[in-house]
Amino acid sequence: MLRGPDARLRLIAILLIAALLPILGQLVRLQILEHSRYQSEAEALVQRQYALPASPWGVVMDRNGDLLVGNLPVYDIGAEISMITDTQMAASVLAPLLNVPEAQLLKTLTLPQDAHGIVWRPLAYHIPEVSAQKIKALGWPWITMSPGWERYYAEGALAAHTLGFVNARGVGYGVQAFQARFLQSESLSRTGTLGGDDSPMVNELINNSFVPYRGTDLRLTIDRTIQAYVEGVLDQALVDYKATGGTILVLNVRTGEVLAVASRPHYEPYHYADYVQNGQESLFRDPAASISYEPGSVFKIVTVAAALDSGRVDLNWTYEDTGALEYGGAVIYNSSRAAYGRQGLQGILDHSLNVGVATLTTRVLGAELFYKYVRAFGFGKTTGLEVTGEASGLVHLPTDWDWSDSNLATNAFGQGIAVTPLQMAVAAAAIANDGVMMQPHIVAERYYPDGRAVPIPPNELGRPISAETARTVTELMARSVEKFAKEAQVPGYRVAGKSGTAQIPTTGGYDPQQVITSYVGFGPLPDPQVVILVKLDRPDVPLSMRWGTQTAAPVFQKVAARVFILLGLPPSDLHAGP
Amino acid sequence: MSVIWQKSTHGVLRRQEKAQRLIAQLLLGIIITASLLAAAYLALTASNVRTARQLWHMENQLVVAQRENEILKAEIARLSSIPVLQERSVALGYRPADAIDYLYVGEP
Numbered sequence: 042m043l044r045g046p047d048a049r050l051r052l053i054a055i056l057l058i059a060a061l062l063p064i065l066g067q068l069v070r071l072q073i074l075e076h077s078r079y080q081s082e083a084e085a086l087v088q089r090q091y092a093l094p095a096s097p098w099g100v101v102m103d104r105n106g107d108l109l110v111g112n113l114p115v116y117d118i119g120a121e122i123s124m125i126t127d128t129q130m131a132a133s134v135l136a137p138l139l140n141v142p143e144a145q146l147l148k149t150l151t152l153p154q155d156a157h158g159i160v161w162r163p164l165a166y167h168i169p170e171v172s173a174q175k176i177k178a179l180g181w182p183w184i185t186m187s188p189g190w191e192r193y194y195a196e197g198a199l200a201a202h203t204l205g206f207v208n209a210r211g212v213g214y215g216v217q218a219f220q221a222r223f224l225q226s227e228s229l230s231r232t233g234t235l236g237g238d239d240s241p242m243v244n245e246l247i248n249n250s251f252v253p254y255r256g257t258d259l260r261l262t263i264d265r266t267i268q269a270y271v272e273g274v275l276d277q278a279l280v281d282y283k284a285t286g287g288t289i290l291v292l293n294v295r296t297g298e299v300l301a302v303a304s305r306p307h308y309e310p311y312h313y314a315d316y317v318q319n320g321q322e323s324l325f326r327d328p329a330a331s332i333s334y335e336p337g338s339v340f341k342i343v344t345v346a347a348a349l350d351s352g353r354v355d356l357n358w359t360y361e362d363t364g365a366l367e368y369g370g371a372v373i374y375n376s377s378r379a380a381y382g383r384q385g386l387q388g389i390l391d392h393s394l395n396v397g398v399a400t401l402t403t404r405v406l407g408a409e410l411f412y413k414y415v416r417a418f419g420f421g422k423t424t425g426l427e428v429t430g431e432a433s434g435l436v437h438l439p440t441d442w443d444w445s446d447s448n449l450a451t452n453a454f455g456q457g458i459a460v461t462p463l464q465m466a467v468a469a470a471a472i473a474n475d476g477v478m479m480q481p482h483i484v485a486e487r488y489y490p491d492g493r494a495v496p497i498p499p500n501e502l503g504r505p506i507s508a509e510t511a512r513t514v515t516e517l518m519a520r521s522v523e524k525f526a527k528e529a530q531v532p533g534y535r536v537a538g539k540s541g542t543a544q545i546p547t548t549g550g551y552d553p554q555q556v557i558t559s560y561v562g563f564g565p566l567p568d569p570q571v572v573i574l575v576k577l578d579r580p581d582v583p584l585s586m587r588w589g590t591q592t593a594a595p596v597f598q599k600v601a602a603r604v605f606i607l608l609g610l611p612p613s614d615l616h617a618g619p
Numbered sequence: 620m621s622v623i624w625q626k627s628t629h630g631v632l633r634r635q636e637k638a639q640r641l642i643a644q645l646l647l648g649i650i651i652t653a654s655l656l657a658a659a660y661l662a663l664t665a666s667n668v669r670t671a672r673q674l675w676h677m678e679n680q681l682v683v684a685q686r687e688n689e690i691l692k693a694e695i696a697r698l699s700s701i702p703v704l705q706e707r708s709v710a711l712g713y714r715p716a717d718a719i720d721y722l723y724v725g726e727p
Contacts, residue, residue: 094682097689108696114686170690188686195696243671252681269701533721606719 087234087242096226096253097190101204101217103265104298104485108195110204110217112255115166116173117187122152123160124183134179138172139165167191192217198309200268202327203261203302203428203483206310214325215310216261216483218429223257223487258488262298267291270603271301278596279305283581288329288462289596290574291604294470294563296499297479299426300571300604302463304328331430333459334576337543338376338393338589339561340455342514343468345386347414348401350510358405359385366396366403369446373399373454376542390521390539398453408439408449415452417505418468419478420460424502426481435459455543465561466574467502472515473537473563473572475508477501519566528594529562531601533612537569538562538597540589545579555579560593565605565613573600 071079097112118139125131128150135150136143141164149162167189168176176184192206205215207224217224233245241251271289279287291301308316308324316324326332348354364380366373375381375395381388389397402411415421421436436458437448451457463481471478480500487495506514518537522529529538541559544551558580563572575593586592605612697703 097685100692107699108692111693111696112689113693114689170686190689193693193696195693195700197700197702199701240675243667246671246674246678251675251678252685255685265701611721 084234087236088232089235090230090232091235091239091241092230093251094253095187095189097255098192098226099224099256099258099488101224102258102260103263103268104261104300105264106260107265109200109261109263109265111193111195112190113193114170115189115191116168116170116176117166117189118164118168118173118176119161119185119187120150120164121159121161121183121185122150123156123158125150125152128152131181135164135176138176139168140172141165161185192311194309194311196265196269197311198307199265199272200263200302201307201310202304202325202329203263203299204310205325205327205429206313208313213313214429215327216259216427219427220259220484224259226254226256226490254490257490259484260486260488262293262300262483262485263302264300264607267604267607268301268303270607271600272303274596274599274603275303275305278575278577278592282577282586282592284577284579284592286328286578288574288576289600290329290462290466290572291600292466292470292481292572294473294569294572295479297467297470297481297502298485298499299481299483302327302329302483326430327428328462330424330426330428330461330463331432333432333434333461334557335458335543335546336455336460336465336559337541337557338395338454339465339469339539339541339559340458340460341390341393341398341453342472342518342539342561343415343418343420344398344401344411344453345389345517346418346472346506346510346514347411348405349386349513350414350506351406351410353405354386354401356386356513359383360397360400360404362388362394362396364396366399366450368399368403368450369448371447371450373450387517387520390517391525393454393540395454399450402449402453411449411452412436412438414505415458417503418471419502419505420458420464420468424463424467424481425500426463427484431463432461434461434464455541462559462574462576465559466572468505469561469563469574470572471505472511472518473569474511476504476506476511477508478503478505515563515566515569518562522562526590526594528590529560529598529601531564531598531605534564534601534605534610535566535613536562536564536601537566538594540594542587542589556587558587558589558592560589560597562597562601564601565610567613570608570610571601571604573597573604575600 100108100112101110103109122128128147132143132147132150135141136146139146146164149164152160173186177186194204201215203215205213205217207213207218207221211221211225212218213221231249233249234242235245236242241249271291275287275289278284286305288304289301290299292299304327306324308321313325316322360383362375362381362384364375364378373395376393381392381394384392384394384397388394389401402408406414415436421434423431423433425431437444437452448457467478467481478501480502482497482500484497486497489495515537518539519535522536522538526538526540529536529540539561541561543557543559545555545557546552557576557578559574559576561572561574563569575596577592577596580587580592582592
């Protein structure tokens with residue numbers, strides 16, 4: 042049958058074809074019939090979620106571009122302890138590098154008796170780059186190093202309340218917490234195709250970048266030089282007057298920019314975890330924006346401005362000051378308990394007459410008009426400053442369930458009403474800025490990772506009073522400083538201001554001894570640029586000294602004199618020339 | 620075998636031979652083209668992989684550079700921080716100004 046060579050060749054060909062057919066069949070099955078199934082299986086094998094290198098948050102700078110909060114690379118160090126051969130030696134070498142007691146490290150590195158397979162343990166977190174490089178140089182294969190970042194506060198505790206912090210859960214305080222959605226970088230994980238060694242495959246490398254984007258950088262309105270000076274003055278004031286705390290605010294009246302804001306007691310943002318551990322979280326709240334107080338007599342500038350703007354009084358208006366006024370079941374006295382006879386608006390500010398402003402609210406303005414102005418000045422609502430936990434203060438209105446008629450009289454001189462130092466400064470800034478109230482803001486510009494720079498424009502909150510009223514109140518305040526508050530006068534400059542000495546509310550009344558002294562002023566006139574508010578909590582000085590004029594006004598004078606120089610504002614008497 | 624038969628038979632063989640040679644050339648051409656294409660594909664893929672590895676290496680270098688950059692920024696900030704500047708200026712003999720005198724310069 043297979044005698045001829047042709048026949049044998051034919052047989053071999055048939056056998057080869059028969060052998061090839063199943064291969065072809067399988068190819069058809071794999072490549073055509075079940076193509077999609079195998080493709081998805083292959084993709085599932087190489088497509089995995091992978092972690093990107095940890096990306097740093099955006100930095101925070103002051104108004105001149107000086108770094109306030111930056112980033113430092115750190116490493117979390119771990120060990121596959123099942124691979125260690127000489128535990129004792131490893132512990133003695135690593136202990137100083139990780140800043141961990143050797144005994145503790147030895148315990149961590151020792152493999153438990155019942156351990157099976159690979160055992161990994163964390164050794165230390167947030168190890169700085171220098172130590173990490175030394176550990177890397179050891180070349181121990183069982184060491185694992187995860188790169189990360191930590192925040193670096195270039196000026197230490199400077200502007201602590203303003204800068205704040207954000208913890209690992211994304212919760213925090215200050216501008217960093219408020220602007221976290223800008224500061225933080227992109228998500229840390231992505232889904233893509235990875236090779237067997239967990240490095241990205243070609244198409245993944247071509248389509249995606251693995252260099253982490255930094256978050257958006259922020260340039261603040263804070264001037265670190267002014268801030269540092271203000272903090273130094275505040276610290277000295279707390280020592281001089283034995284005050285338990287205090288706040289100094291410096292605002293640009295034209296734009297609402299916060300140039301400096303300092304409060305005591307404060308904290309170091311870098312060590313926030315230690316404060317949490319010690320139960321001192323209350324330090325994180327910014328007293329300038331998040332804690333209300335009764336402002337006392339500085340609030341009289343609001344009452345006088347309201348009365349003047351309503352048109353119901355003018356500079357010729359007078360009243361008879363008998364030293365006391367009964368209204369709504371309460372008797373209002375002047376702080377000196379003296380009667381001042383016939384007085385006008387200037388006299389009210391000069392002598393800080395409680396009876397005078399109570400007369401304005403109860404006899405001239407009435408509740409509806411007075412509280413219309415109080416609300417227009419922004420009291421009882423937040424200003425919108427870019428920090429977390431801003432307080433709105435407390436303004437009782439006639440429609441409230443807890444309203445008392447006497448509120449109308451006491452609110453006139455800042456009692457029975459709670460405001461934040463920021464609200465008070467903003468209201469004073471409105472008077473300085475021809476009646477235009479600017480929204481206070483602390484972020485000047487955002488720098489996005491794609492190179493865009495977005496400046497934050499000033500925002501007008503409203504016009505509670507007319508420009509004419511604002512100028513009149515400014516003049517009244519300035520004359521008051523010239524005649525009765527030499528402690529607040531700034532040599533070479535004309536300033537306007539008002540002091541306040543407020544009692545501290547306690548359960549069922551007011552603290553008979555403790556007070557909060559304050560001073561709010563602005564200058565240099567005639568074209569005021571900055572408003573400065575000084576508040577000192579519970580100054581422990583002789584009773585005769587426990588007044589805003591005696592304690593807060595000298596601090597205002599000191600700050601104003603330096604701020605005017607730092608801002609390049611020439612003395613008032615220099616404008617006209619020699 | 621007659622001459623006529625021989626002639627016709629050889630003619631058939633020559634035609635078959637010609638056709639087979641054509642097929643062989645065609646097959647050879649296909650094989651050579653496929654081999655060239657495969658070689659080019661392999662070369663391109665290898666080049667892609669090499670480039671991707673280089674890219675991966677450069678991206679890693681960029682990450683390292685980014686970390687070094689942040690360290691340097693922090694160091695510059697530390698050296699130009701207010702306490703350090705104050706310390707250096709005091710060491711150089713400067714002291715805080717007690718007052719500033721403004722001089723009025725009249726316009727010419």
